[in-house]
Amino acid sequence: MKKLLLAALALALVGTFGANRLSAQSAPAAQSAAPADTTPFSYDMKGQSVLDLDAQNKKFISLAEAVPQDKFNWRPSPDSRSFAEVFLHVAGERYQILALGGAKPPASFDGKTYEKSTTDKAAIIAELKKTGDFMMATVNAMTNADFAKLLPSLGPQANAGDVIYILVGDCHEHMGQLVAYARENGIVPPWTIAAEKAAAEKKAKEAQKAKQ
16 A cells, blocks of 8 residues: 555656646746746844834833822732732843843842832833833844854754744733733723724724715
């Protein structure tokens, strides 16, 4: 049975290559003379990560601004992080994750106590802005070539780009967490409010235009 399957596969391949050759031979000369596209595929990993991290940073700040001060101690269960702790967790991991690639956090940063260091809304927003600046400066200082730099201490095939995308993934994870926290407390994310307002304005303009 195995021999029959191999024979059938060989015949199918021969038929395919034969058809391709016949098609190539019957193609117009102008088409066969066209040069092959030898441009190497390129993806701007730095550019994409910068856009993503910057957008997420702005959302974290705007959401923190939308949460009332008396909600920063709120947590969905006793064993969960509070609003304040999640925001500070996000801010602190910017230092800790980027340190895997060689970035140096401020000497005053203590990862063991940082998350519980404050529940003050203004102080937390200030930390999000401070660590956001650190994050963007670190990534902006890299090139796409730097993203491919191997980091043997993290694994045989690990590179600096892996560190950045760990950070990107972490941002999205905790953004989802904070949106769930906000919705549970009747807080609509500012970017959702902005999108709904824009959609309503667009609909109103279209309706006005249809009447004219």
